Amino acid sequence: MTSPIIEASQKHPKPEDKTFGYGTAGFRMKANLLDSVVFRVGLLAALRSQKLNGKTIGVMITASHNVPEDNGVKLVDPMGEMLEASWEAYATSLANAQNEEELVARYEHLISSLKINTSTPAHVILAKDTRESGPALVTALTDALTSVGAKYDDYGILTTPQLHYLVRCLNTQHPPHTEPYGEPTEEGYYKKIGSAYAKLLQGKPRPGPITVDCANGVGAPKLKALAEYIGKEIFDVKIVNDLVDQPSKLNYQCGADFVKTQQRLPPASQVSPLARCASLDGDADRLVYYFADSDGTFRLLDGDKIATLVASFITDLVKSAGISDLKVGVVQTAYANGSSTAYITKTLGLPVICTPTGVKHLHHAATKFDCGVYFEANGHGTVVFSHAAHTTIASHSPESPAQASALENLRALVDLINEAVGDALSDLLLVEVILAHKRWGPKEWDSTYTDLPNRLVRVEVKDRTAFKTTDAERKLVEPAGVQEKIDSLVGKYKQGRAFARASGTEDAVRVYSEAAERGEAEELARLVADVVV
Numbered sequence: 001m002t003s004p005i006i007e008a009s010q011k012h013p014k015p016e017d018k019t020f021g022y023g024t025a026g027f028r029m030k031a032n033l034l035d036s037v038v039f040r041v042g043l044l045a046a047l048r049s050q051k052l053n054g055k056t057i058g059v060m061i062t063a064s065h066n067v068p069e070d071n072g073v074k075l076v077d078p079m080g081e082m083l084e085a086s087w088e089a090y091a092t093s094l095a096n097a098q099n100e101e102e103l104v105a106r107y108e109h110l111i112s113s114l115k116i117n118t119s120t121p122a123h124v125i126l127a128k129d130t131r132e133s134g135p136a137l138v139t140a141l142t143d144a145l146t147s148v149g150a151k152y153d154d155y156g157i158l159t160t161p162q163l164h165y166l167v168r169c170l171n172t173q174h175p176p177h178t179e180p181y182g183e184p185t186e187e188g189y190y191k192k193i194g195s196a197y198a199k200l201l202q203g204k205p206r207p208g209p210i211t212v213d214c215a216n217g218v219g220a221p222k223l224k225a226l227a228e229y230i231g232k233e234i235f236d237v238k239i240v241n242d243l244v245d246q247p248s249k250l251n252y253q254c255g256a257d258f259v260k261t262q263q264r265l266p267p268a269s270q271v272s273p274l275a276r277c278a279s280l281d282g283d284a285d286r287l288v289y290y291f292a293d294s295d296g297t298f299r300l301l302d303g304d305k306i307a308t309l310v311a312s313f314i315t316d317l318v319k320s321a322g323i324s325d326l327k328v329g330v331v332q333t334a335y336a337n338g339s340s341t342a343y344i345t346k347t348l349g350l351p352v353i354c355t356p357t358g359v360k361h362l363h364h365a366a367t368k369f370d371c372g373v374y375f376e377a378n379g380h381g382t383v384v385f386s387h388a389a390h391t392t393i394a395s396h397s398p399e400s401p402a403q404a405s406a407l408e409n410l411r412a413l414v415d416l417i418n419e420a421v422g423d424a425l426s427d428l429l430l431v432e433v434i435l436a437h438k439r440w441g442p443k444e445w446d447s448t449y450t451d452l453p454n455r456l457v458r459v460e461v462k463d464r465t466a467f468k469t470t471d472a473e474r475k476l477v478e479p480a481g482v483q484e485k486i487d488s489l490v491g492k493y494k495q496g497r498a499f500a501r502a503s504g505t506e507d508a509v510r511v512y513s514e515a516a517e518r519g520e521a522e523e524l525a526r527l528v529a530d531v532v533v
């Protein structure tokens with residue numbers, strides 16, 4: 001059993017002086033360092049499947065919004081969630097074994113300590129984004145899977161959320177699941193969300209054209225396929241930044257991360273005032289909207305604006321359907337604009353939970369609600385429905401035609417939403433539907449509340465591990481004394497708020513600030529940055 005692993009692993013040697021860590025987004029780095037890591041992730045994926053009695057595990061090869069030279073790999077658990085946290089350490093342990101012998105020893109240690117029956121057939125599905133380094137990394141992965149006799153299916157190029165969807169579909173085909181999540185094919189994905197969209201738009205004004213910047217990544221061909229499935233009459237999308245055959249253009253001057261951090265239009269987008277625009281990131285799991293105001297000012301509608309729109313719509317729909325016992329709530333991180341939090345609690349009257357950065361934390365917290373809406377400010381998020389919500393929505397009896405129609409819409413909404421993970425394509429259709437129902441353009445949506453001026457800066461420090469936080473990363477406990485200094489600075493600004501935390505994906509500390517005036521928010525960020533260096 002072990003010699004095939006050694007033989008296969010010799011083709012994917014570990015770079016000597018590197019230490020790898022499974023972070024918030026899996027392993028992510030320069031693609032030329034990733035070969036051995038992906039091979040070892042393959043071994044772990046097979047073990048994870050065996051540990052879970054042969055359930056299907058997903059492996060996605062992508063580096064999302066990172067530069068084209070980077071790549072990454074992450075594992076998807078059976079219901080389409082991120083890998084269970086305790087297994088991240090096993091991934092790190094395999095990735096850092098210095099040689100083949102150590103790798104096999106660690107692999108066997110996992111088998112015995114986790115009591116894994118290796119005669120259980122393993123099943124893994126895999127996909128990649130459009131990066132040039134993808135195909136070679138897939139070979140590393142399949143070499144590993146072959147060496148341990150795991151069965152695998154390579155789905156080629158997909159968006160990250162499509163792979164999560166497929167994993168969930170494949171694992172819900174059999175009892176105890178009463179109904180599969182959807183057809184386990186790419187086509188099945190378009191069918192499920194596309195028909196839900198069409199249903200929700202019945203009798204509603206047809207949305208006008210929307211321009212979508214696809215970051216020159218996988219979102220471009222997939223959005224085209226989705227748009228073809230739905231049809232131009234009800235989904236009139238103009239796709240820009242779709243140069244997937246020019247890998248160096250990926251995420252360059254475009255994409256959701258560019259728009260959110262630069263707070264401006266991607267240069268390739270030529271749009272008329274008040275026209276709806278959106279950007280996806282490089283693997284199509286983030287979405288932000290924006291528009292140019294009548295005077296040309298750029299207006300961003302970020303993850304917070306999407307979360308508030310979705311939460312208000314679901315609340316209304318649940319109420320209109322005559323359902324009274326489902327709890328709707330919103331999950332955010334410390335990066336959510338203070339105005340959005342105030343709007344959710346005061347205007348919408350909904351509870352808000354704040355979690356540390358990273359969607360796995362938000363997702364987990366969202367399961368505490370019946371309809372849990374979660375979004376990071378950068379546009380990554382979705383809605384999760386509890387078991388009770390699914391049952392109630394499926395079985396509720398309406399008492400009037402109005403209730404019946406709201407209930408139909410609620411059912412279609414559940415189909416439209418990719419519960420497994422934040423999904424830019426599904427979220428895009430969701431926002432389009434809500435705007436059509438509310439008869440809103442981007443300006444009406446934007447005017448629900450006004451963002452407090454804010455600033456996010458990246459600070460290079462000697463050792464970011466020295467920064468330890470509490471209270472959902474809003475307060476520093478270490479280094480000693482720093483939080484007191486931040487507090488005293490914050491106290492000097494009207495509506496001031498600021499925090500510093502170590503990034504989980506980059507070697508830096510991030511400082512975020514808000515204040516009543518733009519200049520003050522910027523000054524506060526600068527002063528806090530001075531305190532942390």
Ligand code: NG1
Pocket residue numbers: 024025335357358359376378380502503504505506510
């Ligand atoms: P870090 O580098 O830990 O701040 C960033 C984003 C997160 C999340 C992760 C994973 C910000 C401020 N941080 O995390 O929201 O998306 O990357 O990709 O946007």
Ligand code: ZN
Pocket residue numbers: 064065281282283284285286
């Ligand atoms: Zn992404």
